[in-house]
Amino acid sequence: MIANLSIRRLRRVPIASILFLAIFLLFILVPLYWMAMTSIKPSDDYLAVPPVWFPANPTLVHYGAALFAYRGLTGLLNSVIISTAATVLSAFLGTLMAYSLARFNTGGQHLSFWVLSQRFLPPIAIILPIFLIYRGVGLHDTHIGLVLAYTVLTLPVTVWMMYAYFRQVPRSLEEAALVDGCTRWQALWRVAVPLAVPGIVAAAVFAFIACWTEFFFALLLTSRNAFTLPTVFRAFIGFQGALYGESSALSVVSLVPSIALGILVQRHLVRGLTLGAVRG
Structure with a gap:
């Protein structure tokens, strides 16, 4: 009796797991599918009953309107430039700060948490x-101004993440490099940084996504020249209704860089997120 119950439980576990994963995938993929289909639907199919799951006459007119009529392409280029520059600057400064905190205990025991606490401050303040x-x-309304703001915004989390990774790198490797004649800077860039690449990549990806999706700073610190992609979406909502096709088209376009970045750095990202999770 007990053996039969155990066998039944073991058989139910995979089925329950598969069912849970299937529901989770539907929860994630169905909105993305609906957004992609809305971006190519004619306007008459937006609110059709029953819903149109695939348009009979797909069109790309919404992409053209979103990218050119509403200056979505300019916002996309600004977002690429600003997010990339802020990510590189945040990763570079975060690497130096995190290494100093991990190796030399700069500022004592509480400075690292103080750096992270700066992220707790609400942006509106x-x-x-x-x-x-x-x-x-x-x-x-300049690229440099928004890059500096985004760097300050993402630096605390970047430092905190890299601080944990540098603490996992054995000191003996750098000490061996110093004994062989390397300077402290050479030990940092030739030994510590290559070993911490997964952590640096993970922190950089998080910084890039934070910059790419940030709306509040971009809305108030830019106007006509340095506006980013998220601020373009406000033009799609007016008193006469919402432009579902244009907003969906620009949403699809905005997902491409993030997905491409995730695919390119997937190996380093997984290692970076799991580094230090299991300690022997």
């Missing part, structure tokens, strides 16, 4: 002073 400073020094 600091946006007005930043806006006034930017207007005063000429950084408002």
Whole structure:
């Protein structure tokens, strides 16, 4: 009797797991599918009853309107430039800060947590002073101004993530490099950084996604020249209704860089996220 019950439980576990995964995939993929289909639907199919799951006459007119009529292409290029520059700068500065905290205990035991605590501050509490400073020094509506703001925004999390990775790198490897004649900078760039590449990549991906999807700073610190892709979506909602096709088309376009980045760095990203999770 007990043996039969155990066998039944073992048989139910895979079925339950598969069912759970199937529901989870539907929960994730169905909205993406609906968004992609809406981007190629004619306007008459948006609110059709029953719903149109695949349009009979697909069109790309919404992509053209979103990218050119509503300057979505300009916003896309600005987002690529600003997010990439802010990510590189955040990764570079975060690497130096995290290494200093991990190896030299810079600032004592609480400085690393203080750096992370800066991310707890709500952006709305600091946006007005930043806006006034930017207007005063000429950084408002510039790529450089938004890059600096995004770097400050993402640096705390970047430092915290890399700090954990550098602590996993054995000190003996760097000490051996120093004994062989390397300077401290050479030990950092030739030994510590290559070993911490998965962590650096994971932190950089998180920084890029944070910059790519950020809306509040971009809305208030830009206007006509340095506006990013998320701020373009506000043009699709008006008093007469929403432009579902254009917003869906631009959403599909905005997903491409993130998906491509995830595919390119998938191996390093998985290693970086799991590094240090199991300690012997």
